[in-house]
Amino acid sequence: MLQNEINDYFVQLGLFLKQFDTEFTRNSTVLHNNLFFDEFAEIIEKQQYQNGWFTKDQVTFALQSWANALTYENLKNWTKPYEFPKDSEPKIIGLILAGNIPLVGFHDVLSVIISGNIAKIKLSSNDQQLLKFIAKYLTTLNSEFSERILFVSEKLENFDAVIATGSNNTARYFEYYFRDKPNIIRKNRNSVAILTGNESKEDLIALGEDIFRYFGLGCRNVSKIFIPKDYDFKLFFEAMYEYGDIIHYDKYANNYDYNKAVFLMSNFKLLDNEFMTLKEDEGYASPISSVFYEYYDTVDAVLQKLEADAEKIQCITSNNLTKNSIPFGKTQKPELWDYADNVDTLDFLLKI
Incomplete structure (x- = not known):
């Protein structure tokens, strides 16, 4: 052909x-x-x-x-x-x-x-x-x-x-x-979002798509958010309520109940809206129904951390805070030229 x-x-x-x-x-x-x-x-x-x-x-x-x-x-x-x-x-x-x-x-x-x-x-x-x-x-x-x-x-x-x-x-x-x-x-790779606190509710609703699509099972799903130290979660949770029906799916609900119980038994401090939990954690791979968060002093500090951890990161979503940033709501809609792990598969295949 x-x-x-x-x-x-x-x-x-x-x-x-x-x-x-x-x-x-x-x-x-x-x-x-x-x-x-x-x-x-x-x-x-x-x-x-x-x-x-x-x-x-x-x-x-x-x-x-x-x-x-x-x-x-x-x-x-x-x-x-x-x-x-x-x-x-x-x-x-x-x-x-x-x-x-x-x-x-x-x-x-x-x-x-x-x-x-x-x-x-x-x-x-x-x-x-x-x-x-x-x-x-x-x-x-x-x-x-x-x-x-x-x-x-x-x-x-x-x-x-x-x-x-x-x-x-x-x-x-x-x-x-x-x-x-x-x-x-x-x-294993995970995706992250960088928030400044200036995002609109529409931005955060779009971020919810990046979090909840495929129940959070994909490497392009956002499993962690970086936030400034004075971040107010009120608007974030208002936006996430757009996805509240996810708790009516039994497999997701079972994971929510189990992972929440494990966190609470370990005496972790959680933020909870009855269908997702937020846990402060330096890791990237949060369990199903949970998103990790980490505070930052400056966006530059976040970008340096993500560069150092590049082999753990699949996507970064934000409002244009870095040249590699993906708009909110778009992580699960890659183009043909958006290669997994940033490894050019087609170039590899053509050079064998």
């Missing part, structure tokens, strides 16, 4: 995914809808039975994010800076995908295919259906995708390079096991 052909197929995929918003709306111009629309609608509806965190709302949000990303203009802008070799033998790229949020590993798969290589995929047990269905749809667009997207259920073997995502513990295993192959090994 030629580069422009691959782009066209992913644009078609984006148009297919676009149909599956909060309401499923069939578009008669989308290719192969007669074969795939009803089946995918049923898969989405049943995702929560496969993974309790994959509610319909969370799955459709992920699908719309990808539908908005997979446009001709985005794909063109993403791939334009790179030089794609012609007639080179494709490499087999082993992919070990996470399953914390729906389709979290799709960008790696897309990057492998766009680079002209073969994706050999080990799926997470928590996200087994969505990517397989997408591969089936792409294969119907062009049968060559069946040779470019491969799934393995057993041990990942016979590959030229690997991209593996996991926890800090599994990363140590990955680094040892894949030490003789070109690799990208991803560890």
